[in-house]
Amino acid sequence: MTHQDMSNNVLEFLQATSIDQVHSYFSDHTAALNNRYSGPGKLPGKCHVCRTNSVFTFGADADQVNWRESLVCAGCGLINRWRSCFHLFEQICSPDKNSSVCITEAITPLYKLIHGRYPKTRGSEFNSRSKPGDFFPHSDQLIQMQDVTALTYENAAFETVLSFDVLAHVADYQRALSEFHRVLKPNGKVLISVPFTFQQETEVRAIAQSDGAIKHLMTPQYHGDPLSAGGVLCFQVFGMDLLAQMALAGFEDSYLGCYSTETWGYLGANILFVGRKPGT
Numbered sequence: 001m002t003h004q005d006m007s008n009n010v011l012e013f014l015q016a017t018s019i020d021q022v023h024s025y026f027s028d029h030t031a032a033l034n035n036r037y038s039g040p041g042k043l044p045g046k047c048h049v050c051r052t053n054s055v056f057t058f059g060a061d062a063d064q065v066n067w068r069e070s071l072v073c074a075g076c077g078l079i080n081r082w083r084s085c086f087h088l089f090e091q092i093c094s095p096d097k098n099s100s101v102c103i104t105e106a107i108t109p110l111y112k113l114i115h116g117r118y119p120k121t122r123g124s125e126f127n128s129r130s131k132p133g134d135f136f137p138h139s140d141q142l143i144q145m146q147d148v149t150a151l152t153y154e155n156a157a158f159e160t161v162l163s164f165d166v167l168a169h170v171a172d173y174q175r176a177l178s179e180f181h182r183v184l185k186p187n188g189k190v191l192i193s194v195p196f197t198f199q200q201e202t203e204v205r206a207i208a209q210s211d212g213a214i215k216h217l218m219t220p221q222y223h224g225d226p227l228s229a230g231g232v233l234c235f236q237v238f239g240m241d242l243l244a245q246m247a248l249a250g251f252e253d254s255y256l257g258c259y260s261t262e263t264w265g266y267l268g269a270n271i272l273f274v275g276r277k278p279g280t
């Protein structure tokens with residue numbers, strides 16, 4: 001592996017505010033790109049995490065590859081979603097060593113990466129057996145429990161909130177958006193990745209009723225979770241209307257970042273919601 005010129009470290013992405021922009025971006029970029037690959041295989045490219053050339057491995061036939069959860073870097077071992085969310089975090093938020101970062105995960109390789117480079121990062125995991133703010137043991141460390149609908153952090157505690165693939169599992173995700181807004185400093189940014197419908201409307205698969213019981217509107221879908229063997233229920237797959245919910249929570253200039261590129265090993269139709277808390 002050779003060091004190369006990484007001075008052009010920029011990931012080109014579209015800041016989409018309408019579903020039509022999303023559709024035209026991905027119909028131009030993604031279909032043609034992905035059709036070039038039939039797997040299993042390896043894609044050479046640049047790794048933003050390793051800051052060198054690398055090779056990204058994908059396992060199944062290209063037709064069936066979940067590109068977002070694949071393309072493992074030979075250097076850092078991280079998949080497309082983790083590498084690209086980290087890349088966009090650094091590019092959009094320009095953090096430094098003193099940046100205060102809130103991230104809604106604490107036992108993942110992505111958390112270790114971000115905490116390692118930005119030591120004032122606070123990570124957490126949800127755990128129904130613990131109280132918000134309490135610590136619970138996991139492997140050889142203590143992990144803080146946080147409920148994203150009732151964070152125990154003070155107001156305006158963070159410059160950045162990162163929430164990757166968590167809100168699909170939160171019935172009252174609007175409350176979580178309000179909490180993200182509350183704990184951000186003025187001009188702080190929130191970066192949110194979610195499963196996406198590629199449509200305007202959010203697909204509501206289940207709701208929590210007032211007595212706490214879950215009502216399924218569609219066949220229950222469970223996603224992998226490092227802390228629960230059976231996985232966690234997907235309450236909704238988000239549509240473009242998440243931007244309107246972010247506006248209701250108080251965020252400004254929100255957009256859906258769309259990206260798909262061979263250069264960095266981010267094949268597939270990748271998206272990331274970004275919003276800003278207004279300044280004072």
Ligand SMILES: [Zn+2]
Pocket residue numbers: 047048049050051054073074075076077078
């Ligand atoms: Zn890497």
